[in-house]
Amino acid sequence: MTDVDLRKLRYFVAVAEELHFGRAAERLHIAQPVLSRQIRALEHELGAQLFARTKRATELTAAGRQLLEDARPLISSAEALRRRVAQAARGPRTFTIGFMPGITVTPAVRAFEALRPDIEVEVLRTTTFDQVQVLYDGRADVSVVRLPIEQRGLSIRPLFEEPRLAILPADHRLAGKPSVDIGDLADEHLMQHPDQVPEWRDIAVEPRSGRSRRFSEVSSVEEKLEHVASGRGISILPLSVARFYQRADVSAVPVNDLAPNKISLAWLASRRSRAIQEFAALAGTVDWVMTR
Template sequence: MGNVVDVDLRKLRYFVVVAEELHFGRAAERLHITQPVLSRQVRALEHELHAQLFARNKQSTELTEAGRQLLEDARPLLAGAQALQLRVQRAAHGRSTFTVGFMPGITVTGAVRAFAARHPELGVEVVRTSWENQVQAVHEGLVDVSFVRLPVDHSGLVLRPVFREPRVAVVPAHHRLAGKESIGIADLAAERLLQDPDAVPEWRDLPDRTGGEASGPPPAFRSVEEKLEHVATSGGVVVLPLSTAAYYTHTDVAHVPIDDIGPNEVRLAWSAHRQSPLLQEFADIAVAQH
C-alpha cells in the first residue's frame, strides 16, 4: 500500500480556482496573490500527488484527466472542511444550533416545531434556499439538513424521501393554454422555457422542440418572484412544483397541470460524512409530518 498524501487544503483551493479560470493570471487576481507564487503552489501540489494537473502552452491552460478527477473530488472536500470549521466555531462559542434549509413552497413549520419541542437545549433555525444553492448549503455547513427538490447531485449526501407533488406550467394569464384543465409537455414545445432545462428534462428531450432556440440560454433569475415577473411581462413559461406555484400570488400569470410528466420529488438531504443521531431523528419527524 502506497503512502497516504497529506493534501494541503490551501493548495487545493488554489488548484480549484485555476481549474475554474483555466488562466493562471486571472486565478492569481481572484486569490490576491502573485502569479509566480500561484504557479509554485500548483507545481508543489502536482509533485505531492505525483500527477500533472494542467496541460499548459503559450495559448491555453487545460485540465488533464488527473486534473479533472481532482476537481471533481476537491470541491466536496473543501466544502466539508468549511462546514467542519463552521460547526467547531459555533460549538466553541456555546451556540448549539440545528439549522433546517427549505425551498420555496415547502412548509417546514410542523417538523421544526416538533423537533424543537424535543430539544429545548437547541436553537432550531430555518434558512430559505434556492435551486442554485440548495445542495451547496448542505455541503458548506450553512444548514444541517435541507428539504431539496430533485434533481440534485447525490454526491456526498444522504437523501431521504419526504413527499411528491405534481408539476404545473406557469404561463401568462392571457396565454392560449391558461385556463385549460390540463396539458401535455408537448404543448410547451413551441414555448421559451425561462429556467435551466435540466430542471425540466421532459421539455429538453422533446423531439420537436422549437421554443427559444434562437433566443439563447434563459435569463439568470435569483428568485421565483423574478421568474414569474418575466413570465407576466415578457412571455415564456416556467415549470414549477404545484406548491411553489400556489405559494406565489400573481394576477398576471396562471398555472396549468401537466398530466404526462412525473411529479417533483422532495427529499431531506444531509452530509453523508456526518453521523449525528439528530439528523435521522429530524428526518423521521419530517416524513411523519408529510
C-alpha cells in the first residue's frame, strides 16, 4: 500500500465530521466532485469502504470510524511538526504554556524565565475543549489542565486542587446560602456536559424525566455565565474561576459534597524536550496560591 496522503486524510475528517459531502466541500473550499474523487481514491488506497452512502444520509462504516479515531492525532502531529519547524526557523526559541480560565501561571512563568533566560515564554488561554488539543497540534509545549481529561499519550504532573461552586442566578431560591448539597440541585438544568459533574449526573432529575433541554455547545466561561444570569440553568465552576468572573447577576455557592477540581500539568509523553522536563520539575515547586 502506498503512503497515505495527509491531504486526503484532512478531506476524510471533514466529511466524517459533517457527514455531508456538500457541507464538507464548503468547509474545505473545494468543489464537491473533487472531494468525492479524493475520498474514493483514499478508499482505494486503504482497500476499505469508509462511508455508507444513500440518497438520504452519509454514515461512517466500521473502517471509517477506526480511521477517524486514528486520523485526528496523526493530522495534529503533522501540524505540530510544522509549527515546531517554523518556530525553529524563526528563532529565538519560544516555549508556550497553555492554561485554563481562573488559573494564574505568572509565578511559574517568572520562575522559568529566571531559569532559562535564553527561552522566550508565551502563554495561551485554552478551554475545556482544546486544553489537550493544543499539545497535539503544537500550539503549546505544556498545558495546565483541569481534570478529567483523556490522558492517553500524555505525561501528567499533579499541581493542586480547589473546591467547586454552584453558579446560580442572583434571584435563585438557593442564592446567598452559606452552602448547599448536590442533592439540592438535582432538579436544575446544568449548563455543561453532565460528565463534567458526575455527582450531579448520577442524581439529576432532568435526564431521567424525558424533558432534557439542549443548548448549543457552551465553551467559554463568559457564555456559561450569560446563560446562568438569564435563568436558563446553573453551572459548576472551580473557586478560582468563580472569583475571577464575579458579577452581580449571579451567585456562587459552595457545594458540600462535590469532589475538588484537580489541576495538573500535561505534555506529550513522546516529546523529549529538555525545556519541558525543566518546566515540569519547576511547576511542582511553585506556590500556586495566586490561583486560590
